[in-house]
Amino acid sequence: MYYNENTVIYLDGKFVKANEASTDLYSQTMHYGYGVFEGIRAYAVENGTQVFKAEEHYDRLKKSAELINIPFDYNVQGLIEVTYELLKRNNLTDAYVRPLVFCDPNMSLARPNNVSIMICAWEWGAYLGDKQLRLTVSSYCRPHPRSIKIEAKVCGHYVNSILATNEAKDKGFDEALLLDSDGYLAEGPGANLFFEKDDVLFTPQLGNILPGITRATVLELAEELGIKVEQGLFKPEALAAADSAFYCGTAAEVIGIESVDDKKFPKAWNETLGKKLKDAYSKRVRQPKAVQEQL
Incomplete structure (x- = not known):
């Protein structure tokens, strides 16, 4: 392969x-x-x-x-x-x-x-596929930032990701969603989380997550498109009340989330801020660097 x-x-x-x-x-x-x-x-x-x-x-x-x-x-x-x-x-x-x-x-x-x-x-297609994901909140939490260097991409850290992913798949879901050690939304096993509510995007703040380069690109694109983004600490209840959500990462690119623990998001994916950002991201990565730097 x-x-x-x-x-x-x-x-x-x-x-x-x-x-x-x-x-x-x-x-x-x-x-x-x-x-x-x-x-x-x-x-x-x-x-x-x-x-x-x-x-x-x-x-x-x-x-x-x-x-x-x-x-x-x-x-x-x-x-x-x-x-x-x-x-x-x-x-x-x-x-x-x-x-x-x-x-x-x-x-x-x-x-x-x-x-x-x-x-x-x-050659590798989008890591998580191209259909919307069915997630489950994992019983595993992300490592505490005082136990490891959370911002470093370290080989051994990904045992946590493997455990969470396998648990999710064994339960019949596509992927896991991990909380931090205090019960706040963190990220996926290999992707960062964004969710939408009332035309505003929300994403977990840095500190308990990997500062993804795709995440940073999504933030750049959101600013260019005039999309308001709030970074902070959010409980799972905030996600449960959201209109839509998506994951992003280099391997996964930008991919929509259909549901979390079988609770579906109400907004049609094609009408979401996530879809707009997915299209913008796909266009950005295929633009010559000189064009990117002018934007």
Whole structure:
């Protein structure tokens, strides 16, 4: 699904065949989840292929590493150039890109001495599909911000996401919705939450959620479209009384939510602010960067 005998990845300064690459089974990342990663999308645009917000993603990769004391000696611009070369070598235009910074062999709980970087890419449709989602509020909450660096995209943090997603699917739902440790709305296992009430958008404030780059893009688009957005702490009851809702994330893009615990939102998706933002987002990511910067 992700690679074949012709797929090329970037590993520690070299382009190598994916099926010939190897790593050390004693890696600290393998045993403890002590590593950082990014999810990035490339889109076919009028003049070729464009990696959407590449600099922002690699800046976050660097920040994630620094927040959890993983050495990061890579140049962001250099990684962007490598990414475009990787896409070219794999003949990819619309693609998902996954950079991963992982640690050397180390069975202790101390910071690593050396790290490696891998970047791979593959064709991948919208992660959560293209139909509206049926959610359930998870019995799992997001980790407390005093227990981890919540703003870092760390490998081990996603065990929480896997547990929540599997619980939801086992119950017959499409995806989970997680609250924070105080019972306020947080986010999905891999996406940020927005909901609409009386022509105003609401979204959980930073602090207990991953500050998504797609979330930031949605906020930019909302401002351009004159849509009022309020960020804050919201209980599940506020979502239950909403007119509509949607998730957003690099892998998921923008996708509508049909219901939460089988309670459907009353507003038709095509009439919602979420649909308007979904269309605007789809258009934005496929615009050449020069055009984006003029908007």
